[in-house]
Amino acid sequence: MEKILAIIVEFIKDRFNLSHEQEDYQATIKSIEKGVEFRGVNVWTLIFAIFVASIGLNVNSTAVIIGAMLISPLMGPIMGLGLSVGINDFTLLKKSLRNMSIAVVISIITSTIYFYISPLNEAQSELLSRTIPTIYDVLIALFGGFAGIVASSSKEKGTVIPGVAIATALMPPLCTAGFGIATGNLYYFIGAAYLFFINAVMISLSTFLFVRFLKFPLKQAVDTVHAARVKRYIYIVVTITVLPSVYFAYQIVQQTIFKTNAVNFINKEFVFKQSQVINTRYTYNRTDSDQIEVLLTGEKIDQATIEKLKNKLKYYSLNKVRLVIKQGFNNSSKLDMSQLKSGIIEEIYHKNDLALADKDEQIKVLKKELISSINVRYPIKDITEEMNAINPKIRSASANQIIYYDLCNKKMDTTLTVNLRLKSRLNRTEHRTLRNWLIKHFKNEKLKVIIE
Numbered sequence: 001m002e003k004i005l006a007i008i009v010e011f012i013k014d015r016f017n018l019s020h021e022q023e024d025y026q027a028t029i030k031s032i033e034k035g036v037e038f039r040g041v042n043v044w045t046l047i048f049a050i051f052v053a054s055i056g057l058n059v060n061s062t063a064v065i066i067g068a069m070l071i072s073p074l075m076g077p078i079m080g081l082g083l084s085v086g087i088n089d090f091t092l093l094k095k096s097l098r099n100m101s102i103a104v105v106i107s108i109i110t111s112t113i114y115f116y117i118s119p120l121n122e123a124q125s126e127l128l129s130r131t132i133p134t135i136y137d138v139l140i141a142l143f144g145g146f147a148g149i150v151a152s153s154s155k156e157k158g159t160v161i162p163g164v165a166i167a168t169a170l171m172p173p174l175c176t177a178g179f180g181i182a183t184g185n186l187y188y189f190i191g192a193a194y195l196f197f198i199n200a201v202m203i204s205l206s207t208f209l210f211v212r213f214l215k216f217p218l219k220q221a222v223d224t225v226h227a228a229r230v231k232r233y234i235y236i237v238v239t240i241t242v243l244p245s246v247y248f249a250y251q252i253v254q255q256t257i258f259k260t261n262a263v264n265f266i267n268k269e270f271v272f273k274q275s276q277v278i279n280t281r282y283t284y285n286r287t288d289s290d291q292i293e294v295l296l297t298g299e300k301i302d303q304a305t306i307e308k309l310k311n312k313l314k315y316y317s318l319n320k321v322r323l324v325i326k327q328g329f330n331n332s333s334k335l336d337m338s339q340l341k342s343g344i345i346e347e348i349y350h351k352n353d354l355a356l357a358d359k360d361e362q363i364k365v366l367k368k369e370l371i372s373s374i375n376v377r378y379p380i381k382d383i384t385e386e387m388n389a390i391n392p393k394i395r396s397a398s399a400n401q402i403i404y405y406d407l408c409n410k411k412m413d414t415t416l417t418v419n420l421r422l423k424s425r426l427n428r429t430e431h432r433t434l435r436n437w438l439i440k441h442f443k444n445e446k447l448k449v450i451i452e
């Protein structure tokens with residue numbers, strides 16, 4: 001048993017060992033230091049990348065945003081921060097902080113200018129997604145940072161660094177912060193700036209941890225008191241970074257649970273013969289005033305039914321949720337006509353989508369059958385001559401895949417059909433003989449024979 005465990009341990013060590021692919025320490029340090037400096041080409045590349053990312057956010061194009069992240073040089077100074085703390089290089093620490101500050105300022109100014117002159121001022125989904133950071137963004141940045149430093153310290157860099165730049169999304173938050181300034185929206189600015197702060201801190205932290213794990217040589221010796229102080233500062237910064245994101249993530253999860261339960265409640269309980277739900281509105285306020293508003297059309301449901309529906313809320317974990325039901329055009333609460341219109345339009349779209357989906361399915365079937373019939377080429381000349389040899393009454397023949405529609409079963413099917421033209425009528429025996437020959441020849445039991 002001990003021998004087996006030793007073999008397993010040795011196998012795991014060999015698989016996870018980084019030493020045989022690891023770059024020389026000094027080469028890795030020089031590579032990261034080179035990316036820290038923001039001067040000349042790097043500055044212009046950053047400006048152009050910010051413009052591209054801002055346009056992508058403005059027109060809600062994911063592909064454009066990804067392209068901008070690929071050419072962004074923002075990873076350099078952030079990894080430099082983690083490396084400098086990991087090897088106690090305070091000169092590199094100052095250089096990284098200075099260059100990251102320059103990069104952030106340039107990015108925000110560039111994006112602010114773009115969004116200020118852009119005629120499109122509406123916040124699209126790609127932009128809005130950068131305004132509410134959560135613990136998931138923390139985890140993405142942390143593990144992305146680990147991937148980045150592993151790749152940077154290996155001989156084969158591969159495509160990991162560009163991938164990390166995309167996954168951690170360093171540039172879009174800065175562009176969103178510029179949008180917040182240009183539109184005067186402080187909420188967007190704070191949310192986006194916080195997301196960038198999360199990414200920067202967690203990438204730096206993962207770089208620091210991995211540098212210490214790989215035992216990079218220290219630039220200068222540091223006493224235990226100073227080392228303890230550095231660790232304390234790191235813990236404080238990480239805690240300040242993570243705690244708000246945990247709160248935001250909790251709120252998003254709670255809102256998602258509320259919405260899921262509410263939709264489930266509506267779909268299962270609001271099923272009436274003479275009434276129909278044409279619109280719903282779910283309001284999550286992070287308090288006890290959460291609300292589900294339902295707009296009904298058709299025959300009014302009575303108060304007793306409404307009370308039963310309210311009592312059923314608890315079975316869907318919606319205990320403290322307020323249920324508001326609006327029905328008819330004469331109810332005492334003023335009916336929101338815009339809500340009614342949106343509900344009707346939504347219902348029309350839903351029905352149209354179902355009808356289009358059904359038609360699309362039929363088209364697919366017909367296309368499939370058409371293609372199959374086109375691709376099949378029967379040697380009709382040889383078949384006709386062979387049938388004529390069997391029975392001289394055969395004058396001509398044709399064979400093809402024909403689509404049949406069954407009115408009783410409401411089903412469509414394609415069947416190989418052979419059409420025969422005769423010189424004179426066949427008797428029953430001749431008919432059976434020809435049919436059996438055709439079935440054997442075409443290897444198709446469902447074959448149909450039509451005689452003219």
